[in-house]
Amino acid sequence: MCKTSSTEEKIKAAAKRVFITKGFSACTSREIAKEAGMNVALVNYYFRSKNQLFLIIYQTVMHDFMLSMMEVFSTELSLKEKVSLLIDREYEFLTKHPEIPTFVLNEMARNKDSGIQIHETLNNFAQTGVFNEAANAQKSGEMRQVDMVSLTMLIMANCQHPFMARLLTQQLHGMTDEEYNMQIIKHKEIIKEMILNYLFPIKVSNE
Amino acid sequence: MCKTSSTEEKIKAAAKRVFITKGFSACTSREIAKEAGMNVALVNYYFRSKNQLFLIIYQTVMHDFMLSMMEVFSTELSLKEKVSLLIDREYEFLTKHPEIPTFVLNEMARNKDSGIQIHETLNNFAQTGVFNEAANAQKSGEMRQVDMVSLTMLIMANCQHPFMARLLTQQLHGMTDEEYNMQIIKHKEIIKEMILNYLFPIKVSNE
DNA sequence: AATGATTTTAAACACTTGTTTAAAACAAAT
DNA sequence: ATTTGTTTTAAACAAGTGTTTAAAATCATT
Numbered sequence: 001m002c003k004t005s006s007t008e009e010k011i012k013a014a015a016k017r018v019f020i021t022k023g024f025s026a027c028t029s030r031e032i033a034k035e036a037g038m039n040v041a042l043v044n045y046y047f048r049s050k051n052q053l054f055l056i057i058y059q060t061v062m063h064d065f066m067l068s069m070m071e072v073f074s075t076e077l078s079l080k081e082k083v084s085l086l087i088d089r090e091y092e093f094l095t096k097h098p099e100i101p102t103f104v105l106n107e108m109a110r111n112k113d114s115g116i117q118i119h120e121t122l123n124n125f126a127q128t129g130v131f132n133e134a135a136n137a138q139k140s141g142e143m144r145q146v147d148m149v150s151l152t153m154l155i156m157a158n159c160q161h162p163f164m165a166r167l168l169t170q171q172l173h174g175m176t177d178e179e180y181n182m183q184i185i186k187h188k189e190i191i192k193e194m195i196l197n198y199l200f201p202i203k204v205s206n207e
Numbered sequence: 208m209c210k211t212s213s214t215e216e217k218i219k220a221a222a223k224r225v226f227i228t229k230g231f232s233a234c235t236s237r238e239i240a241k242e243a244g245m246n247v248a249l250v251n252y253y254f255r256s257k258n259q260l261f262l263i264i265y266q267t268v269m270h271d272f273m274l275s276m277m278e279v280f281s282t283e284l285s286l287k288e289k290v291s292l293l294i295d296r297e298y299e300f301l302t303k304h305p306e307i308p309t310f311v312l313n314e315m316a317r318n319k320d321s322g323i324q325i326h327e328t329l330n331n332f333a334q335t336g337v338f339n340e341a342a343n344a345q346k347s348g349e350m351r352q353v354d355m356v357s358l359t360m361l362i363m364a365n366c367q368h369p370f371m372a373r374l375l376t377q378q379l380h381g382m383t384d385e386e387y388n389m390q391i392i393k394h395k396e397i398i399k400e401m402i403l404n405y406l407f408p409i410k411v412s413n414e
Numbered sequence: 415a416a417t418g419a420t421t422t423t424a425a426a427c428a429c430t431t432g433t434t435t436a437a438a439a440c441a442a443a444t
Numbered sequence: 445a446t447t448t449g450t451t452t453t454a455a456a457c458a459a460g461t462g463t464t465t466a467a468a469a470t471c472a473t474t
Binding site for chain 3: 235236237247248251255256257258
């Protein structure tokens, strides 16, 4: 009875790879089985169906995707430091898992009317305390008057999009993989400075 | 012989809708035929195969997607005005066609190793003259030292991502469709100010 | 070594897929 | 009205899909 967890984990790992890279609709049960080095029937023996297996993978990926964000929000840093750290963490995560944002957004779209329910992680988001913190920072004048929705949109957009649009941007500028890797590192400092300068404007004279 | 163009256009319109909303892998030939209100065989009578039909749709969509960007770059405005106008145009386009960026990026990813060749529009991008213009603006000190790759990344990310991540962001903040529509309008002014302030810093004292 | 449960496989099932065929419906021209 | 060519359809095809079945292989326990 020791083979159980081993093969079960092997299937999950294989399914995660296949689902994330090709998406639910563009891959087959047999493809997942082959990736895991076994029979199709065995996959269904452990997980009943392709859809059931997918739901499990989807939830863990969704969890990973949201976790780094949430963690930073729960730290004791100042709001400015939090934003800076959040960009670092996002970049760190996306460097390791560049296909996850696309995967999450695609599968959310595929099941928008029925099926998958949103992971609870999403609902816990509003209770991290940053929202009050940001409201106070805005009242005190420390931070610019930007609502939390736009704040999260700014950070998500500037962090995620460069990873999501890699192929397009590379083609657009005729860059190699290695060149784009360098670019994306350089780009992090740019968006960090841009966002922080915008949210926490420097009021010293310069001219 | 007058029915030809009519049905052909009907098929193309239906295919465009279906391909864009569900993606190539997640839709079937019969689904496209049904959307066009006709038989499956008729679709293949005009376009030979699902793949052939897709390639035609893909190219027109890709063309539309790139066109608004290119047009702005060819105007006679100042660089700062160009960036501002570009954001407006992008927003205008994305409001009308919010699913296109996701569609383009997904289908590029699906055919990254073989199959679809990149539309020529992408290759013409480097010859719009903005690149030299930006280089000069940077030398003169008018514009911050940001390479063209990061410049395009900034604009694309902040314009496209809010439309691509609509579902996620809405769920994250518990917003209705109408609320998000308002948010996205407000957000345009935010990113415009943020990007312009960053690229063309104001050097007047404030304290 | 034999038993019984668990794990794995090969084969089959019903169904959907993209595509093709051959016949029907239609239009235009004689 | 008949002929000719074009457009549309219903039906079929082979291949691939998710899923199930029943038998084989493996394991732990006696």
